[in-house]
Amino acid sequence: MTQQEAVVIIGSGLSGYTLAREFRKLDQTTALTVITSDDGAFYSKPMLSTALSRGKDAVQLSTSTADEMATTLNATIMNHTKVAAIDAERRVVKTSSGDVAYKSLVLACGAVPIRPPMEGDAVDEVLSINSLADYARFRERLESAQRVAIIGPGLIGCEFGNDLINAGKTVTIIGPDPYPISGLLPTTVGRALKSALSTQGVEWYLGTTATAVNSNGTGYRIMLDSGSEITADLVISAVGLRPNTALAETAGLNVNRGIVTNRFLQTSKSDIYALGDCAEIDGMNLPFIAPMMAGARALAKTLSGNETAVEYPAMPVIIKTPSCPLVVLPPPRDAEGEWSYEGDGLNIAARFNDVDGKFMGFALAGDAVSKKQELTSLLPAVL
Numbered sequence: 001m002t003q004q005e006a007v008v009i010i011g012s013g014l015s016g017y018t019l020a021r022e023f024r025k026l027d028q029t030t031a032l033t034v035i036t037s038d039d040g041a042f043y044s045k046p047m048l049s050t051a052l053s054r055g056k057d058a059v060q061l062s063t064s065t066a067d068e069m070a071t072t073l074n075a076t077i078m079n080h081t082k083v084a085a086i087d088a089e090r091r092v093v094k095t096s097s098g099d100v101a102y103k104s105l106v107l108a109c110g111a112v113p114i115r116p117p118m119e120g121d122a123v124d125e126v127l128s129i130n131s132l133a134d135y136a137r138f139r140e141r142l143e144s145a146q147r148v149a150i151i152g153p154g155l156i157g158c159e160f161g162n163d164l165i166n167a168g169k170t171v172t173i174i175g176p177d178p179y180p181i182s183g184l185l186p187t188t189v190g191r192a193l194k195s196a197l198s199t200q201g202v203e204w205y206l207g208t209t210a211t212a213v214n215s216n217g218t219g220y221r222i223m224l225d226s227g228s229e230i231t232a233d234l235v236i237s238a239v240g241l242r243p244n245t246a247l248a249e250t251a252g253l254n255v256n257r258g259i260v261t262n263r264f265l266q267t268s269k270s271d272i273y274a275l276g277d278c279a280e281i282d283g284m285n286l287p288f289i290a291p292m293m294a295g296a297r298a299l300a301k302t303l304s305g306n307e308t309a310v311e312y313p314a315m316p317v318i319i320k321t322p323s324c325p326l327v328v329l330p331p332p333r334d335a336e337g338e339w340s341y342e343g344d345g346l347n348i349a350a351r352f353n354d355v356d357g358k359f360m361g362f363a364l365a366g367d368a369v370s371k372k373q374e375l376t377s378l379l380p381a382v383l
Contacts, residue, residue: 005101006031006076007303008093010083010247011108012040012066015276015292019106020073022300030103030304032075035095038133040066040079046289048135049159050320053166058136086251088269104271104303107248107259111241111277111287116151120212122220126151126235129160138236145233146170149222151210152238153180155319158193160238162321165200172230173197174205174222175239181319184328186339186350189363196324196346205230243278243285258285263309263383265299275299281310282383290315291382312382316362316372324365327372329379331361343368351375 007023009016012034020034034040041062051061070077082096086105093100113128129138142148148164150157153175161171173180179190180197194204208226213235215221222230243258254260254268258280265273265281275295277287284291294310301308319326324346331337337354347366354360362375 005091005103006033007104007106008033008035008100008102009106009108010035010093011110011276011278012036012038012042012069012077012079013108013110013276014045014289015110015296016106016108017042017069017073018293018296019108019275019299020069020075022296023303024073024075026300026304026306028074032073033078033100033102034069034073034075035078035081035083035093035100036066037082038079038131040069040077041132042069043132045131046320048129048132049156050163051135052139052142052163057139058132061135062132083247086247086272088251088253088272091271102271104273106299106303107267107272107274107278108276109244109247109274109278112244113237114240114242116210116237116239118210118212120214120223122213122215122235125215125220126213126237128237129156130241141234142169145219147219147232148172148234148236149174149220149230149232150236150238151175151222152240153177153204153206154183154238154240155181156240157236157238158197159320160236161197161202162200162323165197165202166322170203171201172203172205172232174208174210174224174230176209177206179206180204181326184317184319184330185326185363186341186352188339188341189326189328189348189350189365192346192348192365193321193324193326197321200323241277241287243280243287245278248274248278256280264302264307265295265310273299273302284312284383286312286315286382288315288317290317310383314376314379314381316376325369326363326365327369328363329361329376330363335360339363349375 042064066077066079084094147170212223219233248259259274298310316329331352349368350363352361
């Protein structure tokens, strides 16, 4: 063993480090280890999609090195360390730097990009931006690029599209959806976002998918199933993320959409927990900041000896598209009902009521985002 039994966290993203901070507020003495395959620097991942127009590069987004985090947290940070396996019976994590024993183990493994099925000689040159290292590569490639094509008109694709437009780039967004962020926004609000970004210069190819990406010497040709062809200097894939469950699966933990946990964030092995984008907590995988923070605070209490179930209040999602500010708190996936709208243009307040007339969710655009607190207070807790 490389060290005494400890609370061990796999992952140094926002989930892992937030949990470590919350745990240290409650317990200053238990050994704490964070294992990460990257350099272990702290940064806020949600800032990646707005950093360009704010003039921040990858170095500036990193606010603490691994050594600084180790000092702040009184923890061992094992950076550039690959986890090979978890021996749940012996309570050991097998890594490229040796075996690490744990008293409690937390999987904060995040999510991995979904790669769309495409052909072509330049498919491997399509970028996904899911980490600080990815962002550094993106910024390096962007220096010689003016025309950027984004595959995926969801939340991340639209945030990056807005940021690129604000930075003076030419942007095309491609996807099968009828309007942007259709998985979260009702039709009228989604169309308002599309209109706002169009006004700023975004070109849309919706209702179609990219089938191939080929090099054309100085840039790329993107073939669509509609028969259209787009040229770009840089291609970004933003079709979505899926929970990173690979390690949990090989360890024999229960996995569904994410790593299955109860409300105590406890997996099917009682001394192994999961947090953040990789976790499916009480049947819900919510890859947003508010549920992660709530989970980190609850799990920190549990790990420090005060078993605490996570509670989710009503948690609106702020979408960082300054051309059309958005806040959404979608209704439950299985809710039956309809949307109603107030306002016009880019200033729309949408409310979702179920078949019995019960208020279940909202989406706010433009000036209507001022109603966020008022409408959130009317909704019940999620968990």
